[in-house]
Amino acid sequence: MHLQVDVIESQWNILQAHVQDCQDFTELVGFHQEYLSALISQSFLDIGSVSRILDSIMKLCLQFCWNIERHESSSTSSELEQIIEEFNKKSNSLYTILRSSRLAGSQRAPSLRRFLMRLNFNSFFEVRGLNVIRSRPTMPVL
Template identity: 70%
Template sequence: MRLPPHQSTAEIDIMVPFQMAAIKTISQEDKYFSGVSLRMPSFGITVKSSQVDLSKTKTNADGSSETSLDGWDGIALEYSVDWPLQLFFTKEVLSKYRTIFQYLLRLKRTQLELEKSWASVMHEGHADFARHHNDRMNHSTSQPRRQHFRPMWHVREHMAFLIRNLQFYIQVDVIEYQWDFLQSHIQNSNDFTELVTFHQEYLSALISQSFLDIGFVSRLLGSIMTLCLQFCWTIENQESSQNTCELERITEVSKPGSVYFHFVGSISNTRKNIMND
């Protein structure tokens, strides 16, 4: 997903890993999964999960060296609702689920890129140590590149700390907690109107406690995730180059952002305490 979506195959390509992930997490006998689809709205083509052949996977490489920070952010989760479920899963409800899905997808994507960048850093560090050892044996005065990159790795640690803890907070303290809460209400209710109300409260809690209803926090998190992705992709491009200007620029921009990392973390803790009271 580092390259921009390929218009002719994007939705087919994303449905393959989506269906494989679904097989690992939900029952194959789930009769409702056939109504789920992923859509790239800018392309206007919808691919049903039942139309994908898992034995034929495709890659996304199109030879382009350009990266798009939001080309994949348009992926939308859609569900074809049969009557009478439209009374429960209204367009407004589905829109909220779509928003939450896109947010979680981008968050997970950012986390994976940061983890991959760390593996890349460790590999480069071992190679750099070996070069430095050889330089010392040859009485060279060169210093290992790791000293030059150290401030950048501190920034990466800040990024990874925020993204990792934010994802854990949303997945465990928000989604799982609110889901169990909803289930307990559903089991004790026989009234349709009550069920609709409980479900609306469930969605509202997900959006609120995930910061999606706080404009400036939501925009801040979006900017941080964008910066994280830029940082990771720049690391990969800089591995074979001595020119680190772009990486240094992102690092410099990120320094004041560290304050925001702690700020968002404090908001997360505040929300968690309120939820547990």
């Protein structure tokens, strides 16, 4: 949703407006390059750690779908549980990286806030984070 609505469509509209006002091909190429750069930047694909996690999350989604499709034959619930567990770890890592102060203070803060709002619209990650902190064993006080 974030990529389609907040990144691709909004940047496409900007590109279309520039194309309408364009005077020559060189100017058009420049606007297209700005469009591509904005897509990469606002989808955070230029941040290696985010890009790698997004790639692995997408692969896990495909793996999950393939396992569901062949569920009648050889897929086991333990395979699905393993995929789900790995997905949860990766999605939590992604959320943690995106919430880092380094990114929050960057020029991409507005885009980042929109993405985090969509990602955590029902406070799922915040609640999960609190539950993880509460469930950690504590050291006894001596």
